[in-house]
Amino acid sequence: MSAADAFDELVRIMQRLRAPGGCPWDREQTHATIKPYLIEEAYEVAEAIDDNDFDELRKELGDLLLQVVFHAQMAKEAGRFEIEDVVRGINEKMTRRHPHVFADTQVSGSDEVLRNWARIKSEERKDRPDNSVVAGVPRALPALLRAHRLGEKAAHIGFDWSKPDEVLEKVDEELAELRQAIAAGDNGAIEAEIGDLLLVLSSLGRHLRVHSEEALQKASDRFIKRFHYVEARLIEQQRDPHDASPEELNRLWEEAKKMVAGG
Numbered sequence: 001m002s003a004a005d006a007f008d009e010l011v012r013i014m015q016r017l018r019a020p021g022g023c024p025w026d027r028e029q030t031h032a033t034i035k036p037y038l039i040e041e042a043y044e045v046a047e048a049i050d051d052n053d054f055d056e057l058r059k060e061l062g063d064l065l066l067q068v069v070f071h072a073q074m075a076k077e078a079g080r081f082e083i084e085d086v087v088r089g090i091n092e093k094m095t096r097r098h099p100h101v102f103a104d105t106q107v108s109g110s111d112e113v114l115r116n117w118a119r120i121k122s123e124e125r126k127d128r129p130d131n132s133v134v135a136g137v138p139r140a141l142p143a144l145l146r147a148h149r150l151g152e153k154a155a156h157i158g159f160d161w162s163k164p165d166e167v168l169e170k171v172d173e174e175l176a177e178l179r180q181a182i183a184a185g186d187n188g189a190i191e192a193e194i195g196d197l198l199l200v201l202s203s204l205g206r207h208l209r210v211h212s213e214e215a216l217q218k219a220s221d222r223f224i225k226r227f228h229y230v231e232a233r234l235i236e237q238q239r240d241p242h243d244a245s246p247e248e249l250n251r252l253w254e255e256a257k258k259m260v261a262g263g
Contacts, residue, residue, distance in 0.1 A: 010065070010066070010069055011069055011073075011083055014026075014066070014069045014070060014073045015073060018073055018074070018077065026070075029070070029074070030074065031071060031074060031075075034067065034070060034071070037067060038064075038067040038071070041060065041063045041064040041066075041067055042064060044060045044063065044064075045057065045060045045061060045064055047060075048060045050214075050217075068083075068086065069083060072085075072086050096120060096124075097116075097117050097120050097121070098113075099116065099120075100113065100116070114156065115156060118133075118153070118156035118157075119156075121136075133153055133154065133156065133157055134150050134153045134154060136153075137149045137150055137153065142213055143198070144198065144202055144212045144213040144216055145211075145212075145213040147198065147199050147202035147203075147212070148202050148205070148206055148211060148212055148213060151199075151202060151203045151206050152206065155206075160203075161203070161207065163207070164204060164207040164208055167200065167203050167204040167207050168204065170200045170203075171197070171200050171201060171204060174193060174196050174197040174200050175197065177193050177196070178190065178193035178194060178197055181193045222260060225256075225260045226253060226256035226257060226260045227256075229252070229255075229256040229259060229260060230249060230252040230253055230256055233252050233255070234252070
């Protein structure tokens with residue numbers, strides 16, 4: 001079966017599920033009610049990539065594709081658009097944004113490709129109410145991911161530091177301002193300065209080719225593994241972790257850092 005045939009079959013399956021006599025649950029859904037599943041499936045795709053599990057990635061990409069077809073079918077029923085419009089739109093966009101492949105534009109490398117992409121995207125948005133360079137980054141994104149994307153967009157027009165050392169200087173500046181806010185006991189300023197510090201750290205990661213969102217996810221994974229180690233050691237001693245002293249917990253934590261990769 002070709003890719004086109006397989007995709008057509010998925011579209012027909014969704015049409016059948018939504019049709020009279022189809023699945024009661026599927027027929028009850030709206031764009032709003034299945035939105036959480038779309039987000040969940042995207043994260044499950046990301047987790048399969050992180051786990052380097054390609055069999056799971058194949059399955060999760062299918063689940064994500066189903067969500068796209070589901071939304072398109074509901075839009076068709078409402079007379080708004082169809083799945084063909086979705087596919088045609090992305091085909092046209094990819095062709096338009098890759099003139100170095102589908103036209104005669106010459107590029108020197110991937111950096112120029114990204115600059116051209118940003119310029120073309122800006123031209124596409126010029127008639128929209130919000131045509132800012134930093135428009136189009138969803139507020140619902142995880143905060144560090146959103147900060148990373150905003151920094152990338154601003155960098156496309158040169159609003160950026162030129163090297164990591166300059167960002168490190170800004171990190172030191174933001175830390176000093178945070179200390180001042182803490183000393184003043186100003187909770188509003190403390191929140192603002194922590195936000196500024198995280199924003200700059202996301203830019204530091206970007207300059208060092210480290211994605212802050214992924215770095216924090218991995219750090220959280222290490223935290224969980226190390227904390228499990230601490231709990232396991234205490235349980236081996238027939239101790240309740242709730243009864244351990246801070247000093248004992250810190251000692252076991254340092255031990256866990258040596259035992260768990262990435263310490």
